[in-house]
């Protein structure tokens with residue numbers, strides 16, 4: 001069994017051998033002291049599973065419907081920029097892997113391939129839906145072109161990233177003098193590889209990104225320019241869930257940007273229950289951050305999320321073995337999720353509820369939720 005990749009941790013370790021130190025640190029790090037990066041993962045560990053036994057789990061349905069299409073299990077790949085730094089085929093390979101494994105994919109505005117190339121690459125392999133991630137930009141005409149290109153390419157939703165008026169404190173990038181490699185383009189920002197000057201992440205980001213974004217400026221504007229669904233990525237409070245509902249948004253992603261923006265924000269799994277409660281079924285609630293196993297997916301669903309998304313695991317898969325590496329990552333999570341359903345006695349997604357979870361209580365017995 002030596003060298004066999006059985007877990008996402010194995011994949012992370014394998015990926016580290018094919019990345020330069022500065023690329024690895026760029027992908028893997030969080031902001032400032034890495035508190036939220038760590039918490040995102042660690043917070044899942046305080047929940048324990050309460051299996052119901054002697055149930056027939058010979059037939060288990062792991063599927064859900066998302067954007068009017070069935071996906072294999074409640075997991076999709078979060079938008080993450082600069083995937084060609086992990087593998088030359090970058091987002092195209094991720095898209096093909098998602099299509100092969102029957103899940104959806106988010107396309108970052110900082111993708112090194114265009115939304116047209118990425119969507120076609122996936123659809124050549126099998127049915128897949130994409131969503132387009134968007135930052136609020138200073139140049140509204142360019143922002144509108146991104147939205148219109150995404151819609152024409154068949155994307156189902158805009159994921160407006162709301163947690164990034166400015167970039168988080170990225171000590172790892174500053175220490176390493178991180179520069180995006182020469183030769184990578186950003187086609188959604190209409191920058192070809194030959195036009196790119198050597199520019200730091202901070203400088204590149206602040207030159208295009210709007211720090212004067214607001215609900216009132218962004219959401220009605222988006223509604224005017226697109227018929228796609230509008231989701232807010234980066235919500236952590238019930239108050240912002242309520243505001244997203246007031247503005248008629250279709251969904252929110254409970255996310256702290258994988259711990260890369262404001263450090264010491266709560267782990268997303270800890271922020272989730274209050275957000276689900278506030279939503280009262282009026283808006284879709286998804287989650288990302290720190291999900292590294294099928295058991296984590298199960299826990300997030302038990303706490304009320306409809307679907308989970310993963311960021312870094314896809315980058316590790318890409319760095320390890322391109323499309324096959326991302327497929328391997330998705331297979332590991334699928335197998336683990338299905339087995340968790342079987343071992344907890346759940347035959348369908350609707351069987352998963354907080355009744356299957358308990359919380360570890362350091363001073364006494366497990367506490368039922």
Ligand SMILES: Cc1cc2nc3c(=O)[nH]c(=O)nc-3n(C[C@H](O)[C@H](O)[C@H](O)COP(=O)(O)O)c2cc1C
Pocket residue numbers: 026027028040078079080081108109110133161233255256257258259260288289290291309310311312313315
């Ligand atoms: C290298 C990297 C690049 C990212 N780029 C973007 C991006 O362009 N837009 C965005 O909204 N989120 C971006 N994210 C955040 C992810 O969409 C997602 O929220 C996060 O990775 C989830 O946490 P996880 O990596 O622990 O799964 C990026 C994350 C990483 C690690």
Ligand SMILES: CCCCCCCCCCCCCCC(=O)C(=O)O
Pocket residue numbers: 080081082110180186189191199200201202203204205208257260
């Ligand atoms: C926009 C024109 C070119 C700028 C070139 C330099 C900046 C590249 C940075 C890519 C960042 C991609 C990821 C962004 C993110 O959300 C994150 O790091 O987290």
